[in-house]
Amino acid sequence: MKAMILKRFAPIDQNPLDLVDLPIPEPDSDEILLRIKVCGVCHTDLHTIEGELPEVKLLIIPGHQVVGVVEKVGKNTSRFKEGDRLGVAWLYSACGKCAFCRRENENLCENARFTGYHVNGGYAEYIVIPEKFAYLIPEIFSDEKAAPLLCAGIIGYRALCLSEIKPGQRLGLYGFGASAHVAIQVAVHWGCEVYVFTRS
Numbered sequence: 158m159k160a161m162i163l164k165r166f167a168p169i170d171q172n173p174l175d176l177v178d179l180p181i182p183e184p185d186s187d188e189i190l191l192r193i194k195v196c197g198v199c200h201t202d203l204h205t206i207e208g209e210l211p212e213v214k215l216l217i218i219p220g221h222q223v224v225g226v227v228e229k230v231g232k233n234t235s236r237f238k239e240g241d242r243l244g245v246a247w248l249y250s251a252c253g254k255c256a257f258c259r260r261e262n263e264n265l266c267e268n269a270r271f272t273g274y275h276v277n278g279g280y281a282e283y284i285v286i287p288e289k290f291a292y293l294i295p296e297i298f299s300d301e302k303a304a305p306l307l308c309a310g311i312i313g314y315r316a317l318c319l320s321e322i323k324p325g326q327r328l329g330l331y332g333f334g335a336s337a338h339v340a341i342q343v344a345v346h347w348g349c350e351v352y353v354f355t356r357s
C-alpha cells in the first residue's frame with residue numbers, strides 16, 4: 158500500500174512526510190482492516206510531525222481522523238462486517254484495566270495508545286484498528302464531512318456538553334481552531350448567541 162511516513166521530525170514547510178510502499182497490514186484476531194477513503198489533518202498531527210510531542214514512535218504514519226471501509230475482519234470480532242464504513246479517532250486503544258478505564262474514562266487511560274502517534278494512522282491506503290475503538294459512520298455524512306468529527310468534533314462537542322450551555326443561552330468560545338469551527342455550528346443550531354475570543 159502507499160503511505161505517507163514520518164522518518165524524522167522537521168518543520169511542516171520542509172515537507173517531512175515521505176511517500177513509501179508498505180505491505181498491507183494484517184488484522185489481529187480482535188482487529189479490523191479498513192481501506193481508507195479520507196483522513197483529516199489535525200493540529201496535533203502537525204505537532205507530531207514537527208517533534209513537539211514526547212514519545213512519538215518513529216517511523217510512523219500520522220493522521221487520526223480516518224474514514225474507511227471494512228476490508229477484512231479479525232476472527233474474534235463481531236461488531237462490523239465487510240463494507241461497513243467506519244471512523245478511527247485519536248484514541249486507538251486503552252488497557253481496560255486501570256482506574257480510569259474501569260470508570261469508563263478510557264480517554265484518560267494510563268496505557269492508552271494514540272492513532273498516528275504510537276501506532277500507524279490514516280495517511281495511507283489501509284489501517285488496522287481494534288474493533289472496540291472503531292465507530293460506524295451514519296449515512297447522512299459524506300466521508301469528508303465525517304472525518305473532522307473524529308477529533309475536532311469529539312473534543313468540541315464534549316466541551317460544549319461540559320459547559321452545560323442550554324439552547325438560547327450565550328456562549329463564549331476561547332480560541333477558534335478546528336474544534337470551535339465544529340462546536341459553533343452546533344451552538345448556532347441550538348439557537349445560542351455565540352462570541353469568539355482570539356488573539357487576532
Ligand SMILES: [Zn+2]
Pocket residue numbers: 199200201202221247308309
Ligand atoms: Zn486531533
Ligand SMILES: [Zn+2]
Pocket residue numbers: 251252253254255256257258263266267268269
Ligand atoms: Zn486503562
